[in-house]
Amino acid sequence: MSLRSHLAITAGKLSRWFLKTFTKGGSSYPGKLALKIDPHVLQSLAKDYEIIVVTGTNGKTLTTALITNILKQEYDHVVTNTTGANMIQGIVSTFLASKKNKQGKTFAVLEIDEASLSKVTSYLTPSLFVFTNIFRDQMDRYGEIYTTYKLIVDGAKKAPKAPILCNGDLPIFNSVETVNPRLYFGFNHKKEEEQLAHFNTDGVLCPTCHHVLHYKMITYSNLGHYYCPNCGFTRPELTYTLTQLTDMTDQKASFVIDGESYSIEVGGLYNVYNALAAASVANYYHIQPSSIRKGLAYDEKVFGxxxxxxxxxxxxxxxxxxxxxxxxxxxxxxxxxxxxxxxxxxxxxxxxxxxxxxxxxxxxxxxxxxxxxxxxxxxxxxxxxxxxxxxxxxxxxxxxxxxxxxxxxxxxxxxxxxxxxxxxxxxxxxxxxxxxxxxxxxxxxx
Missing domain, CATH: 3.90.190.20 (Mur ligase, C-terminal domain)
Structure with a gap:
């Protein structure tokens, strides 16, 4: 570690202590201060971590929390940005707050803003990327959905050996080749039925020939088992699959993923996708189903x-x-x-x-x-x-x-x-x- 990095880390930790002690705040400022002293400080802070990055439009915060809860069932030390400070200064602050475990594998599960991903991956090397979804959001910041997708693909390719675990039900994630290997999670819980997405839905044109996509099954929006009747573009083979949605209320849901039954203590189909993403990460790391079950059942509600x-x-x-x-x-x-x-x-x-x-x-x-x-x-x-x-x-x-x-x-x-x-x-x-x-x-x- 360079003297400059050491100074940046010391200053950042001292500012964090002061803010936490006297103002009850400080989720981003310590990272901002450390970066001002040493723009490369993240390289030193993130060294030797097994880093999982979660990005996308919706679901980042809950997916990150669920992955963290699952990993904590089997690992003693898991670092995460629980406050949702998901830009580079917030990521630096997260590592400043961490005391690295000297023994065993140490995970960092990081929610990262789509526009910040490329900046962050210039200084750390993730082991796995999780792409939740891409929807039209904050047009003044991100532009259209293909612009947002390019931002996160460009960020991921700076760690080309790290697989991208992404939502296979979303056509955009299969629209371009990536230097990173890809794995897919998705739903196969309904009987197939020929249908089209609602007319007021983004992302329903085939990225190859621009024909309107057809569906054999739709979960919501443009997610589902899609295919193009004109050129043959179709949903890729799923690596991790939800096969049954056994119960869903406004407060909870139960479902089956790859033959194992799980439940979460939040309602909504969109949150089942978050749980599927988290369980897929756990399966990728060969986490036991019992640990996945305990991690998903954790009922502390995430901020907002x-x-x-x-x-x-x-x-x-x-x-x-x-x-x-x-x-x-x-x-x-x-x-x-x-x-x-x-x-x-x-x-x-x-x-x-x-x-x-x-x-x-x-x-x-x-x-x-x-x-x-x-x-x-x-x-x-x-x-x-x-x-x-x-x-x-x-x-x-x-x-x-x-x-x-x-x-x-x-x-x-x-x-x-x-x-x-x-x-x-x-x-x-x-x-x-x-x-x-x-x-x-x-x-x-x-």
């Missing part, structure tokens, strides 16, 4: 991912939403919930959310008119935009606007139902949690 918060007599479920596919899956999950319930929709448009909020018009808010939702609160910095969208969806009679956070929390206490769903963009989640911590409803910090 169906996190349950009690506000007086209201049981509030906080769910991060950020793009049309993601929120439509959340809405489908909420359909399974016992009714009635109230709804809070919080929309921000900061850099971390995506400045372009036009995606709300591709979300199926109209589905809420078919549910028993007596009251809806529109909140956040762009409360007028989300209020108008909810009015157009047909929820005008139930709607109130509360732009102020304190007023929003006060309004939640007055809602007519015990159950409340809070759908919020990323910075809105942070702001709401901070205010809830100030009022004593949750512990301070993320």
């Amino acid at each position: 991912r169906q996190e349950v918060i009690q506000i007086e007599d209201k049981t509030c479920q906080l769910i991060l939403v950020k793009n049309p596919v993601g929120i439509n899956q959340v809405i489908d999950m909420i359909k399974l919930a016992p009714q009635p319930f109230s709804l809070v929709s919080m929309l921000n448009a900061n850099y971390a959310d995506g400045i372009d909020t036009s995606w709300i018009w591709d979300a199926n808010y109209e589905a809420f008119t078919e549910m028993n939702v007596p009251k809806v609160i529109a909140s956040g910095e762009r409360h007028h935009d989300i209020a108008f969208r909810l009015q157009v969806a047909g929820l005008e009679n139930q709607l109130i606007e509360e732009p102020d956070l304190k007023a929003t929390i006060a309004a939640i206490k007055q809602l007519p139902t015990e159950k409340v769903y809070i759908l919020a963009t990323y910075t809105a989640v942070l702001q709401l949690r901070k205010e809830l911590a100030n009022q004593g409803y949750i512990k301070e910090g993320v």
